[in-house]
Amino acid sequence: xxxxxxxxxxxAWLLTGRVTARPLPRTITLSTGGHHVQVTGxxxxxxxxxxxxxxxxxxxxxxxxxxxxVEHAFPAYAARSVEVVRxxxxxxxxxxxxxxxxxxxxxxxxxxxxxxxIDRLRAWMRAEGFAEVETPAVARCPGLDPHLAAFGVHGxxxxxxxxxxxxxxxxHLKRLLVGGVEKxxxxxxxxxxxxxxxxxxxxxxxxxxxxxxAGLDDVLDDTEAIVRxxxxxxxxxxxxxxxEQRVPxxxxxxxxxxxxxxxxxxxxxxxPVELATRDEEAYFAALATRVExxxxxxxxxxxxxxxxxxASLSRLHVDDPTVCQRAELYVGGVExxxxxxxxTDPDEQRARWAEQLQLRARLGLPRYPIDEDFLAALDEGxxxxxxxxxxxxxxxxxxxxxxxxxxxxxxxxxxx
Amino acid sequence: MAAIYDINEVxxxxxxxxxxxxxxxxxxxxxxxxxxxxxxxxxxxHMITGSVIERTYKSGEKLNGADIEEREMQFLYPEGEHLVxxxxxxxxxxxxxxxxxxxxxxLLDNATCSVLLYNGSPIGxxxxxxxxxxxxxxxxxxxGDTANNVLKPAKLPTGAVVQVPIFINQGDxxxxxxxxxxxxxxxxxxx
Numbered sequence: 001x002x003x004x005x006x007x008x009x010x011x012a013w014l015l016t017g018r019v020t021a022r023p024l025p026r027t028i029t030l031s032t033g034g035h036h037v038q039v040t041g042x043x044x045x046x047x048x049x050x051x052x053x054x055x056x057x058x059x060x061x062x063x064x065x066x067x068x069x070v071e072h073a074f075p076a077y078a079a080r081s082v083e084v085v086r087x088x089x090x091x092x093x094x095x096x097x098x099x100x101x102x103x104x105x106x107x108x109x110x111x112x113x114x115x116x117x118i119d120r121l122r123a124w125m126r127a128e129g130f131a132e133v134e135t136p137a138v139a140r141c142p143g144l145d146p147h148l149a150a151f152g153v154h155g156x157x158x159x160x161x162x163x164x165x166x167x168x169x170x171x172h173l174k175r176l177l178v179g180g181v182e183k184x185x186x187x188x189x190x191x192x193x194x195x196x197x198x199x200x201x202x203x204x205x206x207x208x209x210x211x212x213x214a215g216l217d218d219v220l221d222d223t224e225a226i227v228r229x230x231x232x233x234x235x236x237x238x239x240x241x242x243x244e245q246r247v248p249x250x251x252x253x254x255x256x257x258x259x260x261x262x263x264x265x266x267x268x269x270x271x272p273v274e275l276a277t278r279d280e281e282a283y284f285a286a287l288a289t290r291v292e293x294x295x296x297x298x299x300x301x302x303x304x305x306x307x308x309x310x311a312s313l314s315r316l317h318v319d320d321p322t323v324c325q326r327a328e329l330y331v332g333g334v335e336x337x338x339x340x341x342x343x344t345d346p347d348e349q350r351a352r353w354a355e356q357l358q359l360r361a362r363l364g365l366p367r368y369p370i371d372e373d374f375l376a377a378l379d380e381g382x383x384x385x386x387x388x389x390x391x392x393x394x395x396x397x398x399x400x401x402x403x404x405x406x407x408x409x410x411x412x413x414x415x416x
Numbered sequence: 417m418a419a420i421y422d423i424n425e426v427x428x429x430x431x432x433x434x435x436x437x438x439x440x441x442x443x444x445x446x447x448x449x450x451x452x453x454x455x456x457x458x459x460x461x462h463m464i465t466g467s468v469i470e471r472t473y474k475s476g477e478k479l480n481g482a483d484i485e486e487r488e489m490q491f492l493y494p495e496g497e498h499l500v501x502x503x504x505x506x507x508x509x510x511x512x513x514x515x516x517x518x519x520x521x522x523l524l525d526n527a528t529c530s531v532l533l534y535n536g537s538p539i540g541x542x543x544x545x546x547x548x549x550x551x552x553x554x555x556x557x558x559x560g561d562t563a564n565n566v567l568k569p570a571k572l573p574t575g576a577v578v579q580v581p582i583f584i585n586q587g588d589x590x591x592x593x594x595x596x597x598x599x600x601x602x603x604x605x606x607x
Contacts, residue, residue, distance in 0.1 A: 147451060195448065197444075197446025197448075197456075199447075280453070281474065284452040288452065292447075312451050328450050335450060
């Protein structure tokens with residue numbers, strides 16, 4: 001018997017759950033936690049399908065299985081008494097008991113998988129010696145990336161936001177690096193306004209980690225290990241699933257530069273680094289619709305050496321300053337993370353932000369304040385570091401072969 | 417006047433006018449490269465030919481809704497290559513190409529159909545989901561044989577042929593699903 005039901009003294013069972021069917025008169029099916037029982041007896045007449053109920057019952061030695069349709073042939077009980085805990089005004093079974101059971105089971109399975117993946121990520125991080133930290137969800141200065149929109153947080157009665165929900169925990173985590181917490185990670189809830197699609201939710205979970213005294217290659221190695229670890233939680237260990245396609249993760253992941261990827265998948269556009277400066281929109285459109293969808297089908301692929309114009313908070317390459325030390329991982333066309341060899345120079349950081357603020361003004365976007373605390377921390381000295389931010393919901397979706405990241409969340413946003 | 421949609425508002429099920437043709441939105445996907453500008457990929461199905469295309473839009477782009485209207489009309493009579501329908505609300509009559517109605521064999525006189533109009537012209541007719549029709553010709557059934565898995569052809573008054581269980585007799589009235597052209601059940605029996 002499932003542990004969710006209690007064996008009382010005197011041989012009676014306390015059964016709790018949802019009444020999901022009445023296959024025969026004086027017979028109901030009670031369901032909870034993926035288990036179903038059949039309860040008979042006059043007392044069950046007080047129950048209706050859809051009710052949340054408590055039933056005190058004895059094991060029935062003469063079950064009605066033979067007369068019941070197979071889908072109701074569950075372990076049988078005879079009711080002593082019943083109690084309606086709640087009779088909903090709109091029955092959750094309105095679309096059918098079987099649909100309800102399938103949906104409940106699906107939700108439980110998806111949440112179990114989510115927990116299993118997150119447990120593995122956390123265990124791997126801890127075993128590697130990363131300190132788990134928590135940083136503020138509301139920041140005074142959100143990132144200045146012109147392509148990210150932060151939700152404003154209004155104080156009591158205020159007309160303008162006094163803070164913003166973070167779009168990533170990056171700036172706080174880096175201040176911890178300066179403060180001496182040199183290997184740290186956070187499973188952070190992040191918020192991005194206006195992002196909703198198969199791979200986007202306005203509220204999502206990011207695994208973000210930093211290694212001081214390390215570089216991009218080190219965090220890419222971390223990423224390979226983490227993705228392999230997560231894949232173990234799925235039904236097909238050793239691979240992730242995109243649509244119908246399995247992508248094995250056991251081999252070393254591919255590394256492909258932006259220039260190589262465009263040469264393969266959009267050759268007539270010429271040099272993408274040059275295109276990104278000349279016609280940024282054309283570059284992003286080709287990246288999103290022609291290049292990204294082709295990446296990481298035989299094995300996951302890191303896209304590296306992004307144009308310097310999109311360095312964000314990464315260092316430029318020493319041997320080629322037209323590109324930066326930034327990488328993204330793709331599995332079957334799905335982008336999973338964004339890694340940097342982190343920019344540590346406060347003057348260059350200030351100059352990049354000034355540029356982004358100008359761009360924001362030109363695009364008519366809200367003007368966020370510059371994070372002077374962060375610049376002061378860089379001035380104090382941030383060790384050379386590698387960092388990565390990985391979309392946990394996307395990773396779970398690939399481990400669970402979900403069709404969208406909404407399926408990885410308990411309460412996704414469905415419509416805009 | 418048809419609606420104008422911002423690309424952010426486009427949803428599955430919207431009907432759009434793309435280069436002058438009516439399309440049904442069958443999927444919308446928001447794509448955004450890291451540190452980049454978003455684009456929205458819209459999957460579209462041509463409402464007349466059924467051909468499928470994909471279009472990519474940048475944020476802020478505007479799309480025109482298709483001027484599509486659905487009206488209840490009654491089938492009156494065939495006229496050469498055309499079928500004549502009457503609008504149930506306005507009593508206005510309209511002539512429709514017979515080949516626009518794929519399930520012609522299940523179209524009964526006076527049946528109320530749903531007619532899809534694009535810029536005022538009919539582009540599709542949806543028959544009532546179920547129709548009841550009499551069998552005019554079939555092999556005789558075997559008495560007492562109610563096996564469901566053996567089928568035989570039965571001819572209907574319109575000339576259409578459906579596969580029916582062998583217990584069906586000439587003169588029986590059948591319910592037929594017009595979407596699949598399949599027999600559903602027997603609603604009346606000959607003596």
